[in-house]
Amino acid sequence: MEIKVDMGERSYPIVIKNGLIDEIGGCISSLGLEGKAAVVTNSLVGGLYGEKVVEGLMSAGLDPVLIKVPDGEEYKTLKEASVIYDGLIEHRMERSSAIIALGGGVIGDMAGFVAATYLRGVPYVQIPTTLLAQVDSSIGGKTAVNHPKGKNLIGSFYQPKAVFIDPQVLSTLDPVEVRAGLAEVVKYGVIQDGIFFKFLEENRDTLLQPGPELTRAIERSCEIKASIVSADEKESGLRSILNFGHTFGHAIESLTGYGRFKHGEAVSIGMCMASRLSVKIGFASPEAEERIRGLVSSLGLPAEPPDLSADDFIGSMRLDKKVANGRIRFVLVTDLGKVMLKEVDEKTLRGFFGEAEPAAMPPL
Ligand code: NAD
Ligand code: GLY
Numbered sequence: 568m569e570i571k572v573d574m575g576e577r578s579y580p581i582v583i584k585n586g587l588i589d590e591i592g593g594c595i596s597s598l599g600l601e602g603k604a605a606v607v608t609n610s611l612v613g614g615l616y617g618e619k620v621v622e623g624l625m626s627a628g629l630d631p632v633l634i635k636v637p638d639g640e641e642y643k644t645l646k647e648a649s650v651i652y653d654g655l656i657e658h659r660m661e662r663s664s665a666i667i668a669l670g671g672g673v674i675g676d677m678a679g680f681v682a683a684t685y686l687r688g689v690p691y692v693q694i695p696t697t698l699l700a701q702v703d704s705s706i707g708g709k710t711a712v713n714h715p716k717g718k719n720l721i722g723s724f725y726q727p728k729a730v731f732i733d734p735q736v737l738s739t740l741d742p743v744e745v746r747a748g749l750a751e752v753v754k755y756g757v758i759q760d761g762i763f764f765k766f767l768e769e770n771r772d773t774l775l776q777p778g779p780e781l782t783r784a785i786e787r788s789c790e791i792k793a794s795i796v797s798a799d800e801k802e803s804g805l806r807s808i809l810n811f812g813h814t815f816g817h818a819i820e821s822l823t824g825y826g827r828f829k830h831g832e833a834v835s836i837g838m839c840m841a842s843r844l845s846v847k848i849g850f851a852s853p854e855a856e857e858r859i860r861g862l863v864s865s866l867g868l869p870a871e872p873p874d875l876s877a878d879d880f881i882g883s884m885r886l887d888k889k890v891a892n893g894r895i896r897f898v899l900v901t902d903l904g905k906v907m908l909k910e911v912d913e914k915t916l917r918g919f920f921g922e923a924e925p926a927a928m929p930p931l
Contacts, residue, residue: 573797577726581789587733592627603664604631607678609638612670632658643673643713651681665690671697672704679710683725693730698748702788705730707796734782747831749866752784755791758808761904763787771865811898812838818883835868845899877920
């Protein structure tokens with residue numbers, strides 16, 4: 568299947584096909600890319616698929632080099648980006664030379680950032696190898712590295728030339744990572760497509776392994792993400808609905824030190840909390856909340872928040888980079904497949920957490 572991300576002259580295809588990694592040389596040369604190329608990956612994914620991709624590029628007449636960084640979010644840094652720049656300079660990469668990001672979201676974000684900045688921008692291609700990267704991070708051009716003070720603080724919007732997705736590479740992925748990616752898949756059903764949500768409910772038992780149902784879930788997720796980022800590349804409006812579950816989720820990740828929950832797990836809890844808030848405010852029916860909670864739970868994802876106070880949550884959510892003028896904005900469910908953006912005041916939030924608002928100071 569081929570899906571178009573429609574951004575005028577920066578439009579690009581998302582190609583989804585089982586076994587695509589075996590045809591990758593032809594895919595890259597079909598984009599008109601030739602000459603030198605750098606495959607940026609990590610030690611784990613590089614060991615599994617690095618040689619295959621390099622050989623594919625060579626057989627298509629390109630001159631590739633493999634650049635490996637250590638595996639882990641802690642290496643998504645300017646320091647590690649600098650190691651990649653060193654490799655590009657050593658390989659004498661030119662402005663027309665392509666960077667191929669082979670890995671999960673960490674590699675995709677960092678290689679994309681390097682592509683955006685090396686020689687003021689070189690073409691790059693995403694070959695996402697985690698479910699999260701296939702349905703989310705490889706599409707839409709958000710590139711970044713982390714700063715010690717926060718995640719993704721240094722980055723830019725920079726679109727790839729293509730996204731090549733081979734669902735079969737998920738057969739080597741840890742099931743915990745597959746589940747984490749499924750949280751984002753569920754998100755697409757909730758925000759845009761109630762029929763897709765029902766498909767996920769009906770196929771909940773087969774979605775954890777590569778197969779036709781997981782491939783269909785990847786395809787529909789990519790269609791939804793592509794249509795949203797095509798309409799609003801820089802997140803000035805519609806793209807914010809992709810943050811469903813993320814306001815609570817980011818607070819959970821940050822308050823628990825980014826180690827206890829995977830991003831997708833925190834988003835899963837966040838989606839359940841946002842659904843409960845939607846019911847509390849009177850936007851959604853209890854049935855919608857129960858179905859969201861039921862689906863994530865049956866996929867083995869957490870639904871309940873860890874033991875954190877209203878003060879913890881509200882304090883952390885106020886620091887979120889998407890907060891404007893101190894007001895916390897949520898994506899709330901109105902029905903399965905429909906959401907809306909809504910600012911929620913502190914009194915309502917405290918009521919939601921079952922706590923009274925702090926008493927005003929008595930007059931002196
Ligand atoms: P990840 O890149 O760390 O990958 C998870 C683990 O799976 C790693 O150990 C990786 O080496 C391994 N792995 C990857 N593919 C594999 C495969 N096929 N077989 C075996 N192991 C494999 O994590 P992730 O969840 O893919 O990405 C998280 C990152 O994505 C975060 O840095 C987050 O900020 C970013 N992100 C970006 C966007 C965006 O729009 N740009 C959206 C969401 C998340
Ligand atoms: N992952 C959210 C976005 O791409 O906007």
